[in-house]
Each structure stands twice: as structure tokens, then as C-alpha cells.
Amino acid sequence: MTRNTEPLAPDDPRHGTINGYGNLGCRCDACREAHRENHMRYMKKVRETGSLSGPDVNHGTSYRYDVGCRCEECRDAHNAKSRATKARLRKQRRFR
Ligand SMILES: [Zn+2]
Ligand SMILES: [Zn+2]
Known part of the structure; x- marks a missing residue:
């Protein structure tokens, strides 16, 4: 697994883009803001396309909570899932 952790130069034009945040791993204010906006756009789209009220998405799922x-x-579903995730993480840590 190779991961480019080299920080972007301050004058890199990719700051403030999803690419800067996602692929280049930059966490500067501009990149974080771009990520946040992209996420908000995504959530807005999810809402607008009616995924929330789609007949195929039932209540009682952590997906539905996420949207x-x-x-x-x-x-409840969300809590159960985050409990399971935490338990899994704890177990993994114990084996290291
Ligand atoms: Zn950046
Ligand atoms: Zn619900």
C-alpha cells in the first residue's frame, strides 16, 4: 500500500478541491471546506432525489439514519451499528 502523504505546496492550485482533500490527503482549511461542500451537495441530492422517501428504503436502517x-x-439501528463498529475496533486493537 503506497500512500502519498507528502503535503501540498502552499501555492498548489489543487487546494480547495475535492481532489486535494480526497486523493492528496490535504486537510488545510480550503480543502476541508471543499470536502464539506461536496458532502453537503451530495446529501442535498440524496434528499432531492427522494431517496429518503423511496419505498425501497425502510426505516430502522442505519443508512436511513445517515441520510x-x-x-x-x-x-436504534444507527446506535446498534455504531456499537458493533466500536466493539469490532476494540477487538482489533487487542490483537495488535
Ligand atoms: Zn489543501
Ligand atoms: Zn426513520
């Missing part, structure tokens, strides 16, 4: 639903069923 913004905060009903009891979805919160």
Missing part, C-alpha cells in the same frame, strides 16, 4: 432520518427506529 437524515432521526425517527426512533433509525436511531
Whole structure:
């Protein structure tokens, strides 16, 4: 696994782009902002395309929680999933 962790030069034109944040791993303010905006655009699209109310997406799933639903069923599913994730991480750490 090779990962380019070399920091971008301050005058690199890729600052403030999704590329800078995602592929180049830059976490400067401009890049983080670009990432945040991209994420917000994505979430907005999800909402606009009706994924939230699609018949194929049931309540009680952590996916549904992720796209913004905060009903009891979805919160439960989300909590159960994050509990499972945390338990898994703990287990992994123990084996190192
Ligand atoms: Zn940057
Ligand atoms: Zn729900």
C-alpha cells in the first residue's frame, strides 16, 4: 500500500478541491471546506432525489439514519451499528 502523504505546496492550485482533500490527503482549511461542500451537495441530492422517501428504503436502517432520518427506529439501528463498529475496533486493537 503506497500512500502519498507528502503535503501540498502552499501555492498548489489543487487546494480547495475535492481532489486535494480526497486523493492528496490535504486537510488545510480550503480543502476541508471543499470536502464539506461536496458532502453537503451530495446529501442535498440524496434528499432531492427522494431517496429518503423511496419505498425501497425502510426505516430502522442505519443508512436511513445517515441520510437524515432521526425517527426512533433509525436511531436504534444507527446506535446498534455504531456499537458493533466500536466493539469490532476494540477487538482489533487487542490483537495488535
Ligand atoms: Zn489543501
Ligand atoms: Zn426513520
